[in-house]
Amino acid sequence: MTPQLTLGPVLYNWAPEHWRDFYFQVADEAPVDTVFLGEVVCSKRAALFDPYLEEVVARLENAGKKLVFSTLAEVTSTIDRRLVERVAASDEFFIEANDASALSYLDGRPHAIGPYMNVYNEDSLDFFAGNGARSICLPPEMPASGIAAMGRQAAELGLDLEVQVYGRIPLALSARCYHARAHDRTKDSCQFVCDKDPDGMVLNTLEGRAFLAVNGIQTQSYTCLNLANELDELGAFGISRFRVSPQSTGTVAVTKSFHALLNKELSPAEASAKLCEIGLDVPFSNGFYHQQSGFEWHA
Amino acid sequence: MTQLFKPELVCPAGTPAGLRTAVDAGADAVYCGFQGPTNARNFPGLNFTVAEMAGAVSYAHDHGAKVLAAINSFPTAGRTELWKEAIDEAVSIGVDAVIVADIGMTQYLSKAHPGQRIHLSVQAGASSPEAINFYCRRFDIKRVVLPRILTVAEIKQVHDEIGCEIEAFVFGNIGMMAEGRCALTNYVTGQSTNMDGVCSPASHVHYEEDEDRNLKTRLGEFAIDCIACGEHAGYPTICKGRYNVSHKQEYYAFEEPVSLNLTRLLPDLMRAGVTALKIEGRQRSRAYVKAVVSAFRQAVDAYSEGGEPDISNLLALTEGSRETQGAFRSKTWR
Numbered sequence: 234m235t236p237q238l239t240l241g242p243v244l245y246n247w248a249p250e251h252w253r254d255f256y257f258q259v260a261d262e263a264p265v266d267t268v269f270l271g272e273v274v275c276s277k278r279a280a281l282f283d284p285y286l287e288e289v290v291a292r293l294e295n296a297g298k299k300l301v302f303s304t305l306a307e308v309t310s311t312i313d314r315r316l317v318e319r320v321a322a323s324d325e326f327f328i329e330a331n332d333a334s335a336l337s338y339l340d341g342r343p344h345a346i347g348p349y350m351n352v353y354n355e356d357s358l359d360f361f362a363g364n365g366a367r368s369i370c371l372p373p374e375m376p377a378s379g380i381a382a383m384g385r386q387a388a389e390l391g392l393d394l395e396v397q398v399y400g401r402i403p404l405a406l407s408a409r410c411y412h413a414r415a416h417d418r419t420k421d422s423c424q425f426v427c428d429k430d431p432d433g434m435v436l437n438t439l440e441g442r443a444f445l446a447v448n449g450i451q452t453q454s455y456t457c458l459n460l461a462n463e464l465d466e467l468g469a470f471g472i473s474r475f476r477v478s479p480q481s482t483g484t485v486a487v488t489k490s491f492h493a494l495l496n497k498e499l500s501p502a503e504a505s506a507k508l509c510e511i512g513l514d515v516p517f518s519n520g521f522y523h524q525q526s527g528f529e530w531h532a
Numbered sequence: 533m534t535q536l537f538k539p540e541l542v543c544p545a546g547t548p549a550g551l552r553t554a555v556d557a558g559a560d561a562v563y564c565g566f567q568g569p570t571n572a573r574n575f576p577g578l579n580f581t582v583a584e585m586a587g588a589v590s591y592a593h594d595h596g597a598k599v600l601a602a603i604n605s606f607p608t609a610g611r612t613e614l615w616k617e618a619i620d621e622a623v624s625i626g627v628d629a630v631i632v633a634d635i636g637m638t639q640y641l642s643k644a645h646p647g648q649r650i651h652l653s654v655q656a657g658a659s660s661p662e663a664i665n666f667y668c669r670r671f672d673i674k675r676v677v678l679p680r681i682l683t684v685a686e687i688k689q690v691h692d693e694i695g696c697e698i699e700a701f702v703f704g705n706i707g708m709m710a711e712g713r714c715a716l717t718n719y720v721t722g723q724s725t726n727m728d729g730v731c732s733p734a735s736h737v738h739y740e741e742d743e744d745r746n747l748k749t750r751l752g753e754f755a756i757d758c759i760a761c762g763e764h765a766g767y768p769t770i771c772k773g774r775y776n777v778s779h780k781q782e783y784y785a786f787e788e789p790v791s792l793n794l795t796r797l798l799p800d801l802m803r804a805g806v807t808a809l810k811i812e813g814r815q816r817s818r819a820y821v822k823a824v825v826s827a828f829r830q831a832v833d834a835y836s837e838g839g840e841p842d843i844s845n846l847l848a849l850t851e852g853s854r855e856t857q858g859a860f861r862s863k864t865w866r
Contacts, residue, residue: 307710308660309681310863311689317662333656333663351657351712353606353727356636364670374715374724375608382609405714405771408681408859409866411785415777420866436785437776438755439748444775445716447785452709454719520722526752527719 236468236495238488239267239395241478242303244403245448246278246427253285255479260296263485264492265477268293271303273331273349275410275449276316278425302326304335306349307406307450329370336364343367348397348476349406353379355386368393370476373402373458376524377466384471393473398464399487399508400478401433401446402454402518402527411447420450431481432513443515456518456528461494461504463522483511536802538836539809542600542699543825546578546814551588551599553818558829561598563631564588564814570618571602572633572655573814574729586625598628604653605729606634606712616640623648631677632656633712642671651675651699655712655726661693668695675699677810679711680792681859684800691805700801703824703849704812706792706858707731708771716770720752732769749773758782764854765789793855795846799835801860824849 240259243252259268270289272279293300304317314334321328321338330336331347346352346361348370361369369392371380380396387394410420412427412434427434433446433453446453457480460467464475475495477488490507493499499507505517520529543559545551554562565571567579580588585601592599601622607615615637622630623645630648632638633655641650654677658664667673675697678687691698707714714731718724721736738750749757749768756773759765766772766789775785792812794801801809809832811824827846834841847855859865 307657307681307713308663309686314660314662317660332660333658333666334660335662337662337666349713351606351634351726353634354609354612354636356612356640357634358636360635360639372715372726374718374727378610379608386609402715402719404719405709405716407709407786408679409708409786413866415780415783415785419864421863434777439758439774439776439782440755441776442754444754447777452716452786521715521718524722526722527715 235473237266237474238264238491238495239474239476240265240269240484240488241397241400241476242269242271242273243479244274244451244453245431245433245481246275246281246425247431247481248428249281249285252282253289255484256289257292258485260292260298263488265298265488267299267301267474269301269303269329271320272316273303273306273347274451275427276305276310276313277420277423279316281425300326301329301345303329303347304331306331306347307408308332308334309408339365341365346370348372348403355382358383358386358390358392362390362392366392368395368474370395370397370474373397374521374527377463377470377522378524380467380472380522381470388471394471395474395476396460396467396472397458397476397478398460398467398491399512400458400480401513402456402458402521403451404445404454404527405452407450407452410449411452412449415447454518454528456516456530457513458519459505459508459517460519460522461491461508462501462532463519464491464494464501480513482513486511536799536836536838537805539802539806539832541825541828541832542808542810544704544811544814544816544821545588546573546816548580548584548588550814550818550821552591553822554825555592555595555597557822557825559597559825561600561628561808562588562592563600563602563810565602565604566618566621568614569605569728570607570615572604572653572725572729573602574605575815576734578815582621582625585622585627589625589627600629600631600651601627602631602653603637604631604633604655606655606726607637608727612636616644620644629674638667638671638673649674651677653677653712654679654701657710657712659710661690664690664694664696675807677701680706681710683863684797684804684860687801687806688804697807698805699808699810700806701792701812702794702798702801702809703828704792705767706790706812706856707769708786714771717751720754720770732767737768766791787856788854790854790856792858793847793849794857794860795831795843797857797860798831802835
């Protein structure tokens with residue numbers, strides 16, 4: 234089983250041109266096998282990227298990337314439902330389902346299950362495999378012991394398992410948009426104010442400690458997940474796909490470091506040193522993996 | 533006012549005594565869980581042993597009430613046996629429905645115990661007709677407990693498009709994050725809401741008083757609020773704390789310390805086709821449960837008979853603390 238590097242969907246509201254140029258650079262330079270596209274956080278944003286979608290798809294396909302379309306993680310409004318239908322009902326693309334709404338369009342079709350789906354145990358793997366899933370991205374709060382048990386079951390079922398190894402950690406979803414709230418607006422009247430924060434809006438405690446990052450209806454970690462030290466063990470557990478979640482700076486360089494790490498051209502310490510230099514300028518974390526508080530870092 | 537379909541009143545039971553209180557106060561159904569991590573209210577001193585649950589079922593059935601067993605957390609790989617045993621026990625005791633969230637446990641329940649009535653927990657986060665119908669088709673679920681993220685208008689739309697009953701929360705504590713989709717507690721304390729059934733565990737909450745008698749609240753290492761002397765404060769959770777962002781200071785980034793009270797929306801919810809109204813609070817006192825259940829019993833009975841109940845006592849239940857209609861009244865909450 235050759236380990237694969239994947240690039241998760243862009244979770245933020247980047248300027249559409251910047252979004253396009255990012256994927257052009259990914260097509261040209263990033264040593265990733267699979268690229269996930271699609272709006273996962275807010276259905277209002279999806280239309281902003283539509284004008285560039287076709288050329289981004291063409292460019293990535295020409296570069297030999299396998300493309301997967303991720304569906305919305307939380308589905309409440311009619312616009313949300315339409316977006317899920319538009320993406321998941323299309324047989325043009327391979328789909329990653331992030332909510333059971335998408336599953337209703339995927340009966341019998343091979344697909345992927347995304348990290349928002351709450352797949353915590355062997356019985357869930359068994360259900361999703363029987364339902365047509367080919368790969369499953371585990372929830373980011375899963376500890377090593379759970380990942381190991383999942384790896385054993387996935388091997389029996391012929392499923393590929395994926396784990397996020399880099400980027401801010403998705404922690405929560407809400408019906409309310411906290412970007413809009415911070416600017417005294419509502420989700421419907423937001424005027425896309427989340428475009429001010431390409432890596433999310435940092436929430437500090439009253440003591441001034443950076444704590445969380447707000448991304449529309451999503452709350453993420455302030456820290457940046459880094460599982461460079463754990464990559465070997467993940468491989469031994471049978472994890473075959475390693476996901477880099479895009480941040481606004483250095484993401485392509487980050488994928489190169491992880492690629493080098495997978496190919497033993499860099500040691501974990503060297504890779505982490507590089508990531509520190511090129512990536513998001515915030516502390517690393519890997520606590521969830523070690524069954525500690527998620528924000529913690531165990532070197 | 534015209535007569536409305538009379539919904540079932542589903543009430544919390546944290547202990548056997550609490551269950552008897554709820555039944556005596558007029559609950560049509562009570563929901564409760566076993567001790568340990570198998571349910572989403574895994575608090576010290578709360579929940580039922582197997583024998584207690586069996587006793588609860590006899591008591592409830594003798595008084596014309598149903599028992600719904602919540603086995604609605606997400607077992608981590610390697611420890612699903614505990615959840616399966618809980619499901620088996622609940623079924624053999626004869627509970628009226630088992631409330632599940634994890635898709636693997638839902639599959640286990642439907643295969644191991646065909647015919648057992650299944651309710652899909654709020655923790656499953658099934659919020660759209662497509663998602664709910666998927667569970668109906670695959671597992672023949674009879675009822676969905678809707679996440680607290682929909683407006684009444686959206687609930688009506690869901691009702692019109694799904695093949696099962698709807699249970700909706702109407703009263704009690706309200707978290708700001710969609711149910712089953714929040715790892716904030718785990719990020720700070722190392723204990724997971726989904727996997728361990730805990731949210732903002734008391735063991736990790738600390739209060740510090742400063743020289744001006746302000747009370748700083750901490751969860752783990754992180755200060756999540758600072759309460760001025762005399763200011764109202766609810767139980768500290770990350771999603772009801774105050775924070776700073778670059779352009780705004782000391783604001784409730786997610787929500788103020790409010791609790792849900794949909795008393796004024798009851799007739800709208802009944803017209804939307806909600807089968808069961810759910811009251812939150814398995815961790816609350818018997819006195820609280822008695823007051824809330826009796827008040828809702830009167831209000832629901834009056835509305836369903838076409839009357840206009842005096843709801844002042846229901847509104848008074850949250851007096852002193854702030855209340856909200858949350859996502860239910862209008863999309864402007866979002």
